[in-house]
Amino acid sequence: xxxxxxxxxxxxxxxxxxxxxxxxxxxxxxxxxxxxxxxxxxxxxxxxxxxxxxxxxxxxxxxxxxxxxxxxxxxxxxxxxxxxxxxxxxxxxxxxxxxxxxxxxxxxxxxxxxxxxxxxxxxxxxxxxxxxxxxxxxxxxxxxxxxxxxxxxxxxxxxxxxxxxxxxxxxxxxxxxxxxxxxxxxxxxxxxxxxxxxxxxxxxxxxxxxxxxxxxxxxxxxxxxxxxxxxxxxxxxxxxxxxxxxxxxxxxxxxxxxxxxx
Amino acid sequence: xxxxxxxxxxxxxxxxxxxxxxxxxxxxxxxxxxxxxxxxxxxxxxxxxxxxxxxxxxxxxxxxxxxxxxxxxxxxxxxxxxxxxxxxxxxxxxxxxxxxxxxxxxxxxxxxxxxxxxxxxxxxxxxxxxxxxxxxxxxxxxxxxxxxxxxxxxxxxxxxxxxxxxxxxxxxxxxxxxxxxxxxxxxxxxxxxxxxxxxxxxxxxxxxxxxxxxxxxxxxxxxxxxxxxxxxxxxxxxxxxxxxxxxxxxxxxxxxxxxxxxxxxxxxxxxxx
Numbered sequence: 001x002x003x004x005x006x007x008x009x010x011x012x013x014x015x016x017x018x019x020x021x022x023x024x025x026x027x028x029x030x031x032x033x034x035x036x037x038x039x040x041x042x043x044x045x046x047x048x049x050x051x052x053x054x055x056x057x058x059x060x061x062x063x064x065x066x067x068x069x070x071x072x073x074x075x076x077x078x079x080x081x082x083x084x085x086x087x088x089x090x091x092x093x094x095x096x097x098x099x100x101x102x103x104x105x106x107x108x109x110x111x112x113x114x115x116x117x118x119x120x121x122x123x124x125x126x127x128x129x130x131x132x133x134x135x136x137x138x139x140x141x142x143x144x145x146x147x148x149x150x151x152x153x154x155x156x157x158x159x160x161x162x163x164x165x166x167x168x169x170x171x172x173x174x175x176x177x178x179x180x181x182x183x184x185x186x187x188x189x190x191x192x193x194x195x196x197x198x199x200x201x202x203x204x205x206x207x208x209x210x211x212x213x214x215x216x217x218x219x220x221x222x223x224x225x226x227x228x229x230x231x232x233x234x235x236x237x238x239x240x241x242x243x244x245x246x247x248x249x250x251x252x253x254x255x256x257x258x259x260x261x262x
Numbered sequence: 263x264x265x266x267x268x269x270x271x272x273x274x275x276x277x278x279x280x281x282x283x284x285x286x287x288x289x290x291x292x293x294x295x296x297x298x299x300x301x302x303x304x305x306x307x308x309x310x311x312x313x314x315x316x317x318x319x320x321x322x323x324x325x326x327x328x329x330x331x332x333x334x335x336x337x338x339x340x341x342x343x344x345x346x347x348x349x350x351x352x353x354x355x356x357x358x359x360x361x362x363x364x365x366x367x368x369x370x371x372x373x374x375x376x377x378x379x380x381x382x383x384x385x386x387x388x389x390x391x392x393x394x395x396x397x398x399x400x401x402x403x404x405x406x407x408x409x410x411x412x413x414x415x416x417x418x419x420x421x422x423x424x425x426x427x428x429x430x431x432x433x434x435x436x437x438x439x440x441x442x443x444x445x446x447x448x449x450x451x452x453x454x455x456x457x458x459x460x461x462x463x464x465x466x467x468x469x470x471x472x473x474x475x476x477x478x479x480x481x482x483x484x485x486x487x488x489x490x491x492x493x494x495x496x497x498x499x500x501x502x503x504x505x506x507x508x509x510x511x512x513x514x515x516x517x518x519x520x521x522x523x524x525x526x527x528x529x530x531x532x533x534x535x
Binding site for chain 2: 052054072073074075077078079081083084085087088089091098099101102103106107108109110139140141142152155156159161
């Protein structure tokens, strides 16, 4: 078996006496697409924030390529949020170029001349890949919700991060647009061999999109003190294998899940 | 139709806009005529012809004493102080506001101090300024700076802090350091709010300018008004006041136009959600 890209060793997350996540022992290979599902407030976001670096585990460690994750966000991890991912003062092209400019010019964060031309070509290529070739010169507030998410994906992918994190990326989109976005992300994942972690509250989205599903839930509940026990990965399902989907989840997949109010 | 739903047409809107101004002029003319009929040397409500003479005298004839064209000398002196004061304040507001908003270490250190300073009425420390900085230009510019820069700093700090955290995290995942995020992500986004904040504080800036000039100056719009007050020279005071209002209006309009031009992404339609 190859060396895993992400490893979690006995990871706990607690806020004072409030245990959010407990006993996470997981490893993920490069190229996997992990969907993380679970009820709201069960720690999905804490898990993602730990992968992102904005929060750190209370106990245990998360390893990326065998090294402990740094405790602040960096280039190894790309992120697409539900919204506000794009910079409103830059047009689509400049938004995608920004990542390259940051690494090329530590002092100004801006490059000129032939270097800029090169960045521009790369960025344009990336915009075409996400289907925004025609909207390169438009500002984010002139783009529809779906186009803004395409832009956010392009922006993250141009840095070629080790892992790509998606935080309910399609939660605010219309169902039709969401279907297009599913197609796009599946295509990008296959073609570029990305490793993706996606949080979603939409179970059917989680099961149809990823190659692996983690279901977060609390296996133990103390009715007197609900914060006493945290959530764990209660099901870790490889979707491409013949592993049987637990019957307790099968009924969840059949019902249409309602998107949460934003 | 409900009153709240009825929108006037273009021509009616123009008439309605002008109406209060026209009424004001008519009322003034009637009142002025009535007073002058009773006492031709009345100074309180001068006739339009006296205004014309006064403007002619102040703006287009050299002063008998100094040979200067007083209105322009006064305007130039006041504008210099105002622009210097407002410009320096805007710079201070931008730098400290962004630093305070972005860096927790700066915020913890300076934010309470700035709040405390902003609670001091600037006019109360005007004597201190005159004592410390003398009666020259510096004290008047300082009064404007002390008066409006705390407001600008606090506003810019709030604008910086209200940038969505998603954006700042995104920038970090693109490999930016704090400095790059400051100049490429934060600064461009708080410039348009800086312009609106400056427009809003312009009124206070004028207030502090006139107050400073009234107390110690040898030229300036505020100085002139307070000087000729002794002669009840309403024929000069009122045109000066209108001239000040006009200057303030032009400045406000220029700032608005520039902001619209320079930041189309900010003034364009907001996001679709």
